Amino acid sequence: MAEETTEFSEDQVEKAASLLDIRKIIGGLLGVYGLLLLGAGLFASEADKEKAAGVNINLWVSLALLLASVLFIAWGFTRPLVDELEEGDEGFTADEPGTRAQP
Amino acid sequence: MLRIDASVLDYAIIAIYFVVVLGIGFGAKRLLKTDLDFFLSGRSLPAWITGLAFIAANLGALEVLGMAANGAQYGVATVHFYWIGAIPAMVFLGIVMMPFYYGSKVRSVPEWLRRRYNRPTHLFNAISFALATVLISGVNLFALGLVLSLMLGWSISTAIVIAAFIVLAYITLGGLTSAIYNEVLQFFIIMAALVPLVTVALIDVGGIGGLADQIRQSDLGEPGLHAWEGLGIGGDNPLGANWIATVFGLGFVLSFGYWTTNFAEVQRALSANNMSAARRTPLIAAYPKIFIPALVVIPGLVALVTVDDFGSGSSPATEYNNAIPALIAEYLPSGMLGIAVTGLIAAFMAGVAANVSAFNTVVTYDLYQDYIRRDADPAHYIRFGRIATVVGIGISILTAFIAKGYDNIMNYVQLLFSYFNAPLFATFIIGMFWRRATPWGGFAGLVAGTFGAFMTHQLYSRGTIEIASPLAADFWGAIVAFVLDAVVTVVVSLATQPKPVEELRGLVWGMAEGTDVKLSRRDRLWWRNPKVLGAGAIVIVIILNIIFI
Numbered sequence: 001m002a003e004e005t006t007e008f009s010e011d012q013v014e015k016a017a018s019l020l021d022i023r024k025i026i027g028g029l030l031g032v033y034g035l036l037l038l039g040a041g042l043f044a045s046e047a048d049k050e051k052a053a054g055v056n057i058n059l060w061v062s063l064a065l066l067l068a069s070v071l072f073i074a075w076g077f078t079r080p081l082v083d084e085l086e087e088g089d090e091g092f093t094a095d096e097p098g099t100r101a102q103p
Numbered sequence: 104m105l106r107i108d109a110s111v112l113d114y115a116i117i118a119i120y121f122v123v124v125l126g127i128g129f130g131a132k133r134l135l136k137t138d139l140d141f142f143l144s145g146r147s148l149p150a151w152i153t154g155l156a157f158i159a160a161n162l163g164a165l166e167v168l169g170m171a172a173n174g175a176q177y178g179v180a181t182v183h184f185y186w187i188g189a190i191p192a193m194v195f196l197g198i199v200m201m202p203f204y205y206g207s208k209v210r211s212v213p214e215w216l217r218r219r220y221n222r223p224t225h226l227f228n229a230i231s232f233a234l235a236t237v238l239i240s241g242v243n244l245f246a247l248g249l250v251l252s253l254m255l256g257w258s259i260s261t262a263i264v265i266a267a268f269i270v271l272a273y274i275t276l277g278g279l280t281s282a283i284y285n286e287v288l289q290f291f292i293i294m295a296a297l298v299p300l301v302t303v304a305l306i307d308v309g310g311i312g313g314l315a316d317q318i319r320q321s322d323l324g325e326p327g328l329h330a331w332e333g334l335g336i337g338g339d340n341p342l343g344a345n346w347i348a349t350v351f352g353l354g355f356v357l358s359f360g361y362w363t364t365n366f367a368e369v370q371r372a373l374s375a376n377n378m379s380a381a382r383r384t385p386l387i388a389a390y391p392k393i394f395i396p397a398l399v400v401i402p403g404l405v406a407l408v409t410v411d412d413f414g415s416g417s418s419p420a421t422e423y424n425n426a427i428p429a430l431i432a433e434y435l436p437s438g439m440l441g442i443a444v445t446g447l448i449a450a451f452m453a454g455v456a457a458n459v460s461a462f463n464t465v466v467t468y469d470l471y472q473d474y475i476r477r478d479a480d481p482a483h484y485i486r487f488g489r490i491a492t493v494v495g496i497g498i499s500i501l502t503a504f505i506a507k508g509y510d511n512i513m514n515y516v517q518l519l520f521s522y523f524n525a526p527l528f529a530t531f532i533i534g535m536f537w538r539r540a541t542p543w544g545g546f547a548g549l550v551a552g553t554f555g556a557f558m559t560h561q562l563y564s565r566g567t568i569e570i571a572s573p574l575a576a577d578f579w580g581a582i583v584a585f586v587l588d589a590v591v592t593v594v595v596s597l598a599t600q601p602k603p604v605e606e607l608r609g610l611v612w613g614m615a616e617g618t619d620v621k622l623s624r625r626d627r628l629w630w631r632n633p634k635v636l637g638a639g640a641i642v643i644v645i646i647l648n649i650i651f652i
Contacts, residue, residue, distance in 0.1 A: 020130040022152060022284045026291055029123050033116060033295070033442060040112060040438030048436035053307035058438040061299045068291075 021080070027072030034065030105253040105420045107432045107440055116441030117448065120292065124273055124452070127284050131277025138484040141278035142464040143210060143374045148280075150380035152287055154387030157371040158395075159286035162293055163454020164246030165239075165516050166399060167447065172423035174396075174403025175414060177574075178318070178327025179651055181403070182396045183349055186330075186644045188358030189392055193385040194637040196363045196372075203535060204369060205381040206616040207609035211373075212366040213469045219534045219610045220545035222473075227549060228527065229469040235523040236367060236458040236465075237495055241502025242516060243454030248503065250428050250447055253419050263503055266448065270455045271496045274463070275489045279374055282460040286371075289449035290391075296446020297398040300427070303434045304405040314401070317408040327404070330651040349578065356581040360528035361520055367461035379626040379633075386636040393643055402427050409433070455499060463491040517577040518560060525581035526552025529588035536612045537596075538604060544596030552588025556580045 040048075041059025049056050107113075139145050173181040209215045213232060217225035244263050251262035273281045308314045318327050362368055362385070372384035406426035407413050410433075416422045420429045431443045467488045476483075506515060530549045533540050559580035562568045570576040609616040629635055 020127065020134075020284065022127075022287050025123065025127065025284070026288055029119070029288065030291065030295070032119060036112060036116060037438045037442070040436075044436065051436050052303045052434050052439070055303055055306060057299055057303055057434075058436060061295070061439055061442070065295060 021076050023072045023076035027069045027076060030065045030072065031069035034062045034069055037062035037065065105425060105428050105432050106256060107254050107444075108437075109255055109440060109444070110437040112437055113441030113444065116438075117445050120445045120449065121269060123288070124269060124285055127288070128273030128276035128281045131273075131281035131284060134280060135278060135485065136481075138467075138481040138488070139210075140280070141485045141488055142467065143370070144278070144280040144283060146374055147376050148283065148374050148380070150375055150383040150387055152283065153371045153375045153380065153384040155290045155391075156283040156286040157368060157384050157388040158392055159290040159293070159453045160367055160371060160457030161454075162290065162395070162450055163457070164243045164451050165454065166395070167293070167297075167427055167450045168246055168250075168424045169516065170396070170399040171403040171406070171426040173574075174400035175407045175423050175426050176403075178323045178404070179330050179400065180326075181400050182330050182647070182651060183353060184358070185392060185396050186648055187350060187354035189362060190389050190640055190644045191354065192359040192362035193389045193392065194640055195359060196369075197382045197384065197386040197389075198633050198637045200363050200531075200535070201372060201382045201385070202378070202615040203610055205373060205375070205378050209373075210468050211465050212364055212369055213465055215610065216530070216534075216545070217469075217473070219607065220530075220540075221542035224530070224542065224546040224549055225469065226474070227546065229465055231523055231553065232366060233462055233465055233470070235519055236462040237498040238502050238505065238519055239367075239516060240455045240458035240462070240495070240499040241504075242506040243451045243458070244499050245503035245506040246424075247448060247451035247455075250425075250451075251444075253425070254428055254432065254444060263500060266452055266455070267496050267500055270452055270459065271492060274456055274460055275492050278485070278488070279370070279460050279464070282456045283371060283374060285456060286453050289453040292442070292449040293446045294398075296443040296449075297402075297427075299439055300430060300435065300443060301398055301401050304402060304409075304430050307434065308405055308408060314404060314408065318404055321408055322414075323407065330648060351582055353578050353581075356525045356528060356585040357517065357520055357578065360524035360526075360581070360585075364524055364527045364531055365461075366465060367457045370461050370464060377623075377626070379622055379631060382633040383631065383636060386633055386640065389637075389640040390643075393640065393647070399427070402430050406430055455496075459492060459495045459499065462495040463488045466491040466495070517574060518580070521556045521560070521577045521580035521584060522553060525556060525584040526588040529585045530592060533589060533592050534611070538607060538611050539596060539601050540592060541596040541599040541601045543599045544592045544594075547595040548588040548590075548592030551591040552584040555587035556584035559583045 037058045041056055041062050044056050044058055048058070134145075135141055137145065170181060170184065173184070204212075204215065207215065207218065209218065213225050213229040216228050244267060247266045248259040248263035251257045251266075252259045255262075273285060277284075305311065305314065308317060315328055319325055321327070368385075372381045375381040375384050403423075403426045406429050410421060410429050412421045413426075413429075414421065414423055419425055420432075428447070431440065431447075435443050467484055471487055471491075472479075472484065526549055529552055530545050533548070534545060559568075560576070563570055563573075563576040563580070570579055608614050625631065
């Protein structure tokens with residue numbers, strides 16, 4: 001077996017760049033579920049509401065899911081995975097003192 | 104009634120989930136280059152991903168059905184599993200133990216034992232761990248089959264085969280990365296299922312106050328609302344255990360044993376991209392974990408007061424294990440119903456996948472590579488890992504039917520843990536903190552401890568010794584296993600030759616490696632400091648214990 005190192009190799013950074021971004025996948029799935037529930041919530045029958053202790057639960061949950069979806073997708077686009085890794089990489093290569101005072 | 108009237112919308116929600124899960128498997132396959140990618144995600148994942156996977160790996164049938172069953176059966180005292188058990192153990196793992204795991208670059212928990220002790224200890228543990236993981240993944244598979252058959256009317260075997268096939272597909276395709284990515288996704292789906300369910304259930308029973316009033320009038324009564332009341336020696340409490348059994352048996356031995364030595368959990372942290380992320384994995388997981396009791400104990404309590412004859416087991420809907428499915432059927436309309444069933448499927452599949460991905464790693468690295476074929480090329484080990492996955496899933500399907508014999512899944516699983524994890528924890532702690540512990544001391548202790556747990560269970564189930572509840576019997580089994588392991592390890596160690604200190608580098612207290620690596624600028628932020636994160640979790644738990652005393 002190959003001995004591994006704690007430092008990031010070029011290979012790892014490159015791999016991270018092509019990593020699936022799970023944040024966008026989560027955001028996408030929650031978004032689709034949010035839209036489906038939004039439909040169910042808008043056309044909720046009285047029986048549906050009565051079942052859920054008088055709450056239009058589909059409508060409320062759909063709003064929460066859509067909000068979560070937007071947040072995940074926004075996070076995925078504002079901080080791509082490759083940025084996080086490159087910043088992690090900096091600490092290993094820069095020749096500044098190891099543990100400096102907390103900012 | 105548990106049978107739900109699932110609409111096209113609900114089935115669509117379930118189907119979309121399956122498609123996404125398989126898609127992640129295909130996506131993760133593209134990233135595979137080496138065996139380390141397949142078994143440890145190439146040690147490349149950020150802490151928030153490994154942290155969420157760390158919780159989701161455990162958020163399976165055990166948690167969703169078992170903890171709700173405990174909530175209904177034992178009341179608020181169930182929080183001990185979290186606030187005395189899981190949280191302190193997770194903090195300990197992150198702060199104290201992770202440097203030895205991650206810093207020594209071991210690829211599995213048994214591998215640490217091989218380097219610290221010897222091959223017999225390693226082999227014994229690798230085999231018993233492989234056995235334990237398939238048993239626990241079988242519990243999850245069975246739970247999944249049972250719930251789908253009760254709720255959707257599918258046959259149990261159809262449901263088990265479909266779920267097993269999907270898990271098999273995404274793990275053989277993408278290895279651990281695919282398992283972990285799916286676990287993160289599963290965590291959010293489970294939350295989307297349980298948070299609305301608990302909210303609706305609480306509104307229906309008149310809020311927290313209304314629920315408390317109704318619990319006082321139920322069989323549980325006032326003790327059901329407190330965590331510590333009646334836990335004195337000889338006191339009367341629903342758990343049937345006194346505070347020694349609870350704090351030492353459940354808290355110290357079982358929980359620390361589970362969270363710190365169970366490779367299905369530790370593997371998530373080993374896949375993190377650096378030491379800081381590995382240490383933060385269990386700490387990040389600790390925060391959501393603190394509040395999960397609200398999502399599982401409350402449904403248990405609501406089921407107790409709203410479902411007629413709940414706990415009598417006269418029909419599936421009145422069995423303790425089915426508290427959450429019963430509430431889903433009771434409260435959720437089409438739409439949310441689909442999300443909730445998907446949440447259950449996600450939880451159980453996470454439980455299967457976590458155990459199977461740990462199983463294939465241990466079987467490949469610790470059994471195949473160490474004892475059968477060394478120095479093959481990475482592609483060979485990946486191929487073997489895929490075969491091990493198929494075999495692991497196959498055995499899980501068989502073990503699913505063993506789980507059927509137990510009325511409260513949690514009791515069954517705690518029994519397994521008392522066999523496998525409790526003695527292991529003693530062997531680990533002594534090995535990490537006492538350099539004099541010898542290879543054969545470790546081996547003898549581990550065997551003796553496992554035997555001790557087995558004997559306690561035998562004596563209890565034959566009625567030779569009396570313990571108030573099966574759960575308390577498992578606590579005591581764990582204590583016996585731990586003490587016997589520790590005593591035998593120490594005695595045999597004093598009589599045998601220790602390892603040269605040089606061979607213990609990176610493995611024992613005071614000789615940790617990798618902790619002095621320079622932290623990146625972001626990892627030096629105060630809120631990324633493991634000690635700060637750990638202390639924060641402990642403070643919250645202490646406050647909650649006082650509130651619910």
